Amino acid sequence: MKNPENTPITKWQQLLILWAVSGCILGGLVHILALMAGPYWMEFLGAPPAVIQSASDGTWLAPVSTLTIASLLFIWSLYGLSALGYILRLPLLRVGNGLIALVLILRGGFVIPYFLSFDWQSNNQILFHGLLSLYVLTIGIGYAVAFRALKRPQKASNT
Numbered sequence: 761m762k763n764p765e766n767t768p769i770t771k772w773q774q775l776l777i778l779w780a781v782s783g784c785i786l787g788g789l790v791h792i793l794a795l796m797a798g799p800y801w802m803e804f805l806g807a808p809p810a811v812i813q814s815a816s817d818g819t820w821l822a823p824v825s826t827l828t829i830a831s832l833l834f835i836w837s838l839y840g841l842s843a844l845g846y847i848l849r850l851p852l853l854r855v856g857n858g859l860i861a862l863v864l865i866l867r868g869g870f871v872i873p874y875f876l877s878f879d880w881q882s883n884n885q886i887l888f889h890g891l892l893s894l895y896v897l898t899i900g901i902g903y904a905v906a907f908r909a910l911k912r913p914q915k916a917s918n919t
Contacts, residue, residue: 763845763909773905774844780864780902781840783895788833795826802826806889836860836903843906854910861903868897 761769769777794801799815802822807815814821842850843857850856871893 761845763843767909767911769844769909773909776902776905777840777844777909778902780899780906781837781844783899783902784833784837784840787899788830788837791826791830791833795823795830804885840903840906843910854907857903857910858907861900861907864896864900864903866900868893868895868900871897 761774763769790805794805794807795815799812802815803812807822807826811822811825838847839850839853839856839860841847842853871890
């Protein structure tokens with residue numbers, strides 16, 4: 761298989777990128793479901809207190825912020841699909857996949873020092889969020905693979 765830059769993509773790279781795309785789609789759906797399910801779900805999934813209060817009060821902050829995040833995750837999934845050549849080439853494809861990878865790896869990587877000092881018997885919700893961060897880290901690695909697979913075009917030599 762070849763990507764839009766006409767460089768070959770191995771089966772492992774394809775699987776990792778598809779993992780990342782699936783993770784972003786799932787994340788977008790979870791955000792929408794949390795919005796529909798209400799404040800309790802939003803709290804369990806780690807929404808900031810202001811968003812939870814907004815969901816309780818019926819103000820605009822909860823739906824706008826949640827739908828913005830869901831939309832962003834869906835757009836990110838398109839960048840992964842575009843890197844694989846499944847859809848048309850999106851603008852700034854290599855840069856986009858690189859930035860997506862950076863954001864997700866940083867978000868997922870925050871958990872590593874935390875896990876090293878975690879009291880494993882204290883709180884299941886904290887454990888859930890820690891494991892979720894590791895999942896996000898693997899999604900970021902998938903986008904890093906997409907970034908790497910989208911090699912820069914080589915300049916023609918003047919020889």
